[in-house]
Amino acid sequence: MAENYGADQIQVLEGLEPVRKRPGMYIGTTGPRGLHHLVYEVVDNSVDEALAGHCQKIQVTLKADGSVVVVDDGRGIPTDIHPSTGRSALETVMTVLHAGGKFGGGGYKVSGGLHGVGISVVNALSEWVEVTVWREKKVHTQRFERGLPIGELAIAPCPDHRTGTAVQFKPDTQIFATGIEFDYNTLSGRLRELAYLNAGVEIVFTDERLELIKRDVPRCDVFHYAGGIKEYVAYINNDKQPIHEEIIFVSGERNNVQVEVALQWCSDAYTDNLLGFANNIRTIDGGTHLEGLKTVLTRTMNSIARKRNKLKESDSNLGGENIREGLTGVISVKVPDPEFEGQTKTKLGNMEVRGIVDSLVNETLTEYLEFRPAVADAILEKAIQAFNAAEAARRARELVRRKSVLESSTLPGKLADCSSRDPSESEIFIVEGDSAGGSAKQGRDRQFQAILPLRGKIINIEKTDDAKIYKNTEVQALITALGLGIKGDEFDSAQLRYHRIIIMTDADVDGAHIRTLLLTFFYRYQRAMVDQGFVYIACPPLYKIERGRNHYYCYSDRERNQIISGFPDNAKYDIQRFKGLGEMMPEQLWSTTMNPDTRTLKRVEIEDAAEADRIFTVLMGDRVAPRREFIETYGSRLDLTDLDI
Known part of the structure; x- marks a missing residue:
């Protein structure tokens, strides 16, 4: 029997309900990237005040209770009654989508932001928000919970003539199920970038989460660049x-x-x-x-x-x-x-x-x-x-240009290509050595998975000129297999032969070094590949634990210890440590590392382009002194008690 489809089945979402119903439409994701986006939205409003010439200092503080507070010395959000809503302008911008001074009303000549979805979206996705506005010799405060105003706008005399806005919010765990813990480095990278891009603006970033950061006093960085x-x-x-x-x-x-x-x-x-x-x-x-x-x-x-x-x-x-x-x-x-x-x-x-x-x-x-x-x-x-x-x-141009008919192109002999000719569904595993390559070739799904074994370590492209790059056999194999084109040419994703390029190396020091060399190659030879999300890192297991007829794969020491702690005190069990992918049987490699239904892949992303460039230069360049200084500075902060060499 057909269901009736009428007007009563059309759902109308009021106010900020659409944001809470479909948060991904407004901030992209409810994972860590979307969580940090909330901070950027609030900070961007303060930066817009700076662009308009009304703000010199912005303070961003991570509070111990998991909230964030952003304070500026701008003009302050208007608090008078808005003619369209009958509510204060402050309440309007906090509770109405697309309400603000950046839509041709003359409030801002230029506005920045990450495609400003507005502070109302921050309000909708927070457990609570408290806004304080200093304006016209008064201090205005109002609290919101999950997008709804709690009480009226409170107004009190302001003892000084300060102006500005303070927004404190705590992200809602009902929305951000993966957690609401902010990463200091992620936020500081963006705040530093904003300070460079807006010469003279001072951004003070403070972390008061003493227990989390394991410090006796808050961490504080000041970003202020007169030279922009x-x-x-x-x-x-x-x-x-x-x-x-x-x-x-x-x-x-x-x-x-x-x-x-x-x-x-x-x-x-x-x-x-x-x-x-x-x-x-x-x-x-x-x-x-x-x-x-x-x-x-x-x-x-x-x-x-x-x-x-x-x-x-x-x-x-x-x-x-x-x-x-x-x-x-x-x-x-x-x-x-x-x-x-x-x-x-x-x-x-x-x-x-x-x-x-x-x-x-x-x-x-x-x-x-x-x-x-x-x-x-x-x-x-x-x-x-x-x-x-x-x-x-x-x-070498003819070798590195991807032909429209792949069978006619000169692909490297060591490449075990996939059957599919659709790059969007194809992926390639770059592995070290013939042993790992053999297991991967036998364990893969030939329809969409290609395998390229590399012999030894590729050259460090950070300190190599073009002539040497193109003479290197392993680099030439990479360029040809992937369809990368000539270094320096504009990147064209249509020329890429696989849309998932997966680095799969051994879980040891040599494997980490090869992975670093490959990342350096991709970043310096064709960085747009990384920017556009085509590069991944495979996550093979570190251990196999067998107890009776049961077996468990563990991807970290913590996971290994958790499984062992669940066994009875008198249990006999065996632990195998996988130091090389070649030690794994093809079916093991498939089920743990290559099967799209069960594997974990890490996509390589660049949060802070300037810092990434600097780190590649320091660690992979040919100047020894900066590298020694980096190791001496950061090496002491690492916990090396469980280092496996």
Whole structure:
């Protein structure tokens, strides 16, 4: 019997109910990323006050009770009665979706934020929120619980003339089932980034969770950079050898679009590192601002090269990837009405921005280098060396380009390919050695799983020029098998042969080193692969415990101890420690590590691009002193009692 479908079956969600019903639509996920997004939303409101010129200091504090408080010295959220709701403007922005001063009302010329879903969403997903506003010689307070106001707005005289807003909230465990514990490093990375992008704004970050952080006093970091993105570039290049000490800086505004660019070339780097931001949002998928920057760099540097007779009339122009070799650059644009594109909405689409960036950078860069010919010559010399090395590399182009008909391409002989020709359903396991490769090849599902065994350790791409990279057999196999293209070319995911690239190495020191070398390769050769989430790490078990006819696989020492503690005191059991994947039978490897229904994969993500770049330089570069300092600083903080070598 058919069910009646009428108006009474149409569900209408009132107020903030849609947010609590479908939180993923508003913050992406209810996991750790979504949890931290709540903090960013509140902080971004304070940053917008700074962009408008009304805020100099922002304080972010992690409280011992699991809540977070964000305090600024801006103008304070308006508290007068809103004409549309009949409630205070404060209550309106806290309880009504898409209510705020950033929708053409003249409150803000430019607003940042991570696609600002608004403080009302933070309110909806919190157990409680308490807001304090200092404004017009009064202090206004109101409490909310799970999105609903508790009582009216309370108003009292303010003894001083301070202005600003304090928002304290505790995330709701009913929403964030995986926990509401904030990670200090994740938050500090974003707060540091915001301080670099907004010169002069002081952000004080404090952690008062003494029991958690195992300290007697709170941890506190102050992020305050008068030099803005110039200091950002200096931070990234701290452990590199710059070609020119002075950082090239471009700043200007046209048609209400504000542009800042900071550039510095280094002699000991073989890749470029360009970070793009639009309204404080990291544009990992690029966009018109980065396109404009790359275009003008190529045109301007080639023009200067010909003026200085570095290129003869018959010579071809230097490629953009040659000119950008060794370059660290940050471009930050502030656009009144930003248009974001791409699957993750992190690609700037405003067409007018490209031309504005082009003209501003061309003027400043040309003038800078004409007055500093030695700097121009040094940058061009590195670019010409890169061009010559790239010419040798281009001989391998046919090998590294993915053919439309895969059977006609020259794939490495050691690759055990999968049957599927659909990259979106295909995955490849990169394993160390023939022994592990043999188990993986026998245990895999041939329909969608490919295996590529590597012999020994691949070269460290961090300190290797292009010519040596393309001569290395193992690297060549990687490039060809994955369909990566030429280093420096724009990444095209359509050329990728597998959409899950899984590093599967032994659980020992050598395995960790090989994994690090592979991550360095992916990050430096084609970082967009990592940015767009194609790189994973497999999690094979460390132990197999057998007791009678039962067996258990354990992925950590803690899990092993938990299982053993559950046995009776007089039980006889056997523990096998897997030190190499080759020790595992094919069916064991499949069931524990390769079967999509039972395995655990870790996706490699970059939370803090500048810090990631710096760490790769320190740990994988050819300068010993910074690496020794890093190990001496952080090695003492590690618990090495259970180190298995």
